[in-house]
Amino acid sequence: MAKDKSNGSTGEVLSTKAKVANVIITVLLFLGAIVMVFPLIYMILMSLMTIRETISTTFVLIPEEWQWHNYVDIFSDSQFYNGVVNSVIVAVPTLIIGCFTSSLAAFAFAKLRFRGKNVFFMCLLATMMIPFASIMIPQYVMFSKVGLLNTLLPLILPGALGNISVIFFLRQNLAGIPSTLVEAALIDGCGYFKIYYAIFLPLMKGSLATQAILWFMGIWNDYLAPQVFVGRTQRLYTLQLVIMKYFEDNATVANYPKIMTASVFSMLPTLILFFVFQRFIIESVALSGIKG
Amino acid sequence: MATKQKHKLSRAARQEERAGLLFILAPIVGFLCFMLFPICFSIVLSFQSWTGIGDMRFVGFDNFAELFTTPTFWYSLGNTFFYLIGIPIGMIIALFLAMGMNRKIPGVRILRTMYYVPVVSSLVAVSVLWNQIYTQSGLLNAVLKSLFGIDGPNWLYDPGTVKWAIIIFTVWKGVGGTTVLYLAGLQNINRSYYEAAEIDGASGWKRFTHITFPLLTPISFYIIITTIIGGLQIYVEINVLATGAYEFTKTAITVVYYIYDVTFNQMAGARMGYGAAISWILTIIILIITLIQFKVQNRWVYSAD
Structure with missing residues (x-):
């Protein structure tokens, strides 16, 4: 004892x-x-300062008087307002159509048998290695030839036709589901689209939602593609281009509170999505690393 | 009878094939229009002289000959590789963070969230933010002054500090992502390995070098590939943080910045062909690095099989 x-x-x-x-x-x-x-946090603090406080030679951390009106004033700036609208116009259709095309393709790649399947899949996969910088010049020329440069379509079309990393992830996800489900549904007289829509789409729902959130963050935060395709048409600026524009203007007339207010606003959707769905997002990111 | 059944089966197979091809049609069209065609066009373009308007003029290898003799190209290449130093730094920090979070401590979820927030933040917004942080009277120098009494440099203008300022920024922006991956890798390691090692009397360091590190090589490999491919395309950070640097083209310019600049910025006339040629060098570098890594992977990535 x-x-x-x-x-x-x-x-x-x-x-x-x-x-x-x-x-x-x-x-x-x-x-x-x-x-x-x-x-x-400092970004939020700066968004609530006066211009004088942000450019003072003695460092200011806490605003003397909190300038809450900055968050109201920013919406009276038509550039900012347009930026929000344009970013939404790009993100929403891309995601809705793109999630449909991607999940449909993922279903086909995972569960249907057809010739050339692996070749097609490898082709799509290989494109993940091609940097956007390499295809932006020809894409720019193409879109200008068909007269789409003064629209937001160059930012929507490629994504709406499907996103290979979403397809890849969903396909991995479906691999664990028995293919006999397809055969059983066929015997019951279901068509292939109905099998996708009624059986496999509901099964993919969770992982599709997570992928959609990650994709949304990518679209929302993208800078280079919008700069290349709509960088010369100010009314089409997405939110990221607007912030960059504010930053460039700042060199002549400093207005850090305005930039920071716009930045905080631009980060709200992604941060809220992240905080709400962080468990799924982090799981999905981690999974992509483990499965490699 | 047998032939009839065979016929029936192949009809079903044909139907399946038609459905399959139809369902992947959209991504395949996207691949053809927005990937394959641009890639082919870009190859053609890299052998032309073209402003984007009027006729193209075939110039053979002139674009490549020119870029190999242009100092700016070599600076951009050198700087781009220099910025990759942030990758091993970030990986080491992330591994320490992940090993800390893998212990039984309170608040792991909150910690993970706090480290991950910069990853989901807008790159443009946080680059602009750090531009302010790095100014002479900005946050960083204020902190250095109050904690250590150091008068910090003007980070983004001094050619000696601008690169490191950008590297610190990229580590801050990305370390949370790497930590999450490492943490997942650590949680995937079977506890029984450690228990067995403990019984054998293996020290903490031995356990790290013989269990943790080898079992994390697959995930390290994944992190290295993805961060190098991303890191070689560094652009926004340069656009916001480095354009004020003294002798910008020498000290800070990167490949993607250079491509964008010659193709779209130069008012005197866009140089589409030259830009395409540079972009091909970047693509080839990325392909080579990826291939080397896949080859080397077999040698140093631990596999249970």
Whole structure:
């Protein structure tokens, strides 16, 4: 019995040592986390300052008077308002059509048998390695030849036809579902589209939603493609181009509070989506790494 | 009877084939129109001299000959590779963070969220933010002054600091993503390996080098590939953070910035062919690196099979 006790106490000694280590590690990790988040808090603080405070030679951290009206004023700027509208016009149709085409293709690649399937899939997969910088010049020429440069379509069309990483991920996801489901449904007289729509789409719902969120973040935050395709037509600027425009204007007439207010606004949709769905988003990101 | 059944079966197979091809039609059309055709067109373009208006003029390898003798091209290539230093730095930090978060400590979810927030933030917005942070009287120098009494440099204008400023920024922006991947990798490691090692009396360091590190090689490999492919395309950060740098073309310009600049910015006349030629060098570099990594992978990625 005495032996048992001493065993228990050595176990406790070890665990207190581990506990101390854990406390130190926790403190360090939280200090690091504060360093990570602090710039973004500073962004919010700056959005609530006066212009004078943001360009003062003595550093200002906390605004003397919180300029909440900055968040109202920004909407009276038609550039900003247009930017929000344009970003939505690009993101919503791309996602709705693109999720349909991508999930349909993922279903076909995962569950149907047809000649050339693997070749087609490898072709699509290989495009993931091609940098956008390499195809932006010919795409720009193509869109200008067909007269689409003064529209938002160059930003919508390619994505609406499907996104290979979404297809790839959904296909992986469907691999675990038995193909006998297709055969059973065929015997019941279902057509292939109905099998996709009534059986497999509901099965993909969760992972499709996660992929859609990640894709939305990509579209919403994209800068190079909008700059190439609509960079010369100011009324078509997406939100990211508007922020960049504010930043360039800032060199002549400094207005950091305006830039920061617009930036905070532009980050709200992605941050809200992230906070609400973070478990699924992080799981999906982690999974893509583990499955590679 | 047998032939009839065979006939029936092949009809079903044909129907399946038609459905399959129809269902992948949209992505295939997208691939042909927005990938394959542009790629072929870009190859043709890289051998032409063209302003985007009027006729193209075939110039053979002139574009390539020119870029190999243009210092700006070599600067852009050198700088782009220099910025990749952020990748190993970020991976080491992320591995430490992930190993910390993998212990039984409170608040792991909150920590993970805090580290991940910069990843989902708009690159343009946070680049502009860091532009302000890096100014002479900005946040970073204010912190350096109050904590260490150091008078910080004008980070983005000084050619000695601008690259490091950008590297610090890219690490800040990306380290959360790498941490999440490593954390998932660590959680995937079977605990029994560690228990066995403990019974054998393996030290913490031994356990790291013999269990943790080898079992994380597949995920490290994935991180390296994706971050290099992304890192070689660095553009927005340069556009916002570096354009004020002293001797910009020498100290900070990157390949994608250079492509964009010669193709779209130069008012004197866009140089589509020259831009396409540079973009091909970038593509080939990315392809070579990816292939090398897949080859090397077999040698150093641990596999249970």
